[in-house]
Amino acid sequence: MKIDKKIIAKTNYCKKDFECLKNPKLVCCKVTRCIDGVVCFIEPECEKSCIYKNAIQDSFICCCPTRKEIFNKYRL
Numbered sequence: 001m002k003i004d005k006k007i008i009a010k011t012n013y014c015k016k017d018f019e020c021l022k023n024p025k026l027v028c029c030k031v032t033r034c035i036d037g038v039v040c041f042i043e044p045e046c047e048k049s050c051i052y053k054n055a056i057q058d059s060f061i062c063c064c065p066t067r068k069e070i071f072n073k074y075r076l
Helices: 005-010 065-074
Strands: 031-035 039-042 053-056 059-062
Touching: 005 065, 031 065, 039 065
Parallel strands: none
Antiparallel strands: 031 039, 039 059, 053 059
């Protein structure tokens, strides 16, 4: 997958060394829906300790710039 270097640079807290870019099968959190390509809701059982995972009431959103771009560009 090819993601703009500017977006990758914004993902400065990735603890997984960008495994999602090295192997598309390792895209960590499954996006259940995405609003305007900005707010991506993810499955609650995905990566528990990710700094980019945020709870909103009974849902979770992903704030990872790289993850959002992977979803927007490749629908993964």
